[in-house]
Amino acid sequence: MPLESAIDGGPLHTILSMRGAVIGDVYRAAIGSRAVLHGELIGREMGMSTWVSFAGMHDHALAHGEFAGTPDGLKILLKALRAKGVNIMSIRNHTLGEHPQFVF
Numbered sequence: 585m586p587l588e589s590a591i592d593g594g595p596l597h598t599i600l601s602m603r604g605a606v607i608g609d610v611y612r613a614a615i616g617s618r619a620v621l622h623g624e625l626i627g628r629e630m631g632m633s634t635w636v637s638f639a640g641m642h643d644h645a646l647a648h649g650e651f652a653g654t655p656d657g658l659k660i661l662l663k664a665l666r667a668k669g670v671n672i673m674s675i676r677n678h679t680l681g682e683h684p685q686f687v688f
């Protein structure tokens with residue numbers, strides 16, 4: 585965690601196309617997805633969500649998050665993140681048999 589943190593959520597709302605909140609000098613945002621697993625609709629409450637948090641200063645910040653998407657959608661996102669030098673820690677499945685398939 586950065587020693588100093590003063591993140592303004594305004595620009596991040598625009599960049600992320602979703603609203604988050606600054607809590608304790610950390611910006612946090614999340615958006616849910618839906619899938620069908622074993623005939624039941626599952627959503628954000630069951631972990632089908634993308635979330636991200638930022639801490640630090642505007643010119644030097646730490647980002648941490650988990651992105652949930654279909655394999656094709658996640659491939660586009662991962663290419664964009666890597667093109668900007670963002671390191672990816674892992675790619676994995678949380679469930680088996682959901683429709684559409686989600687990768688995290």
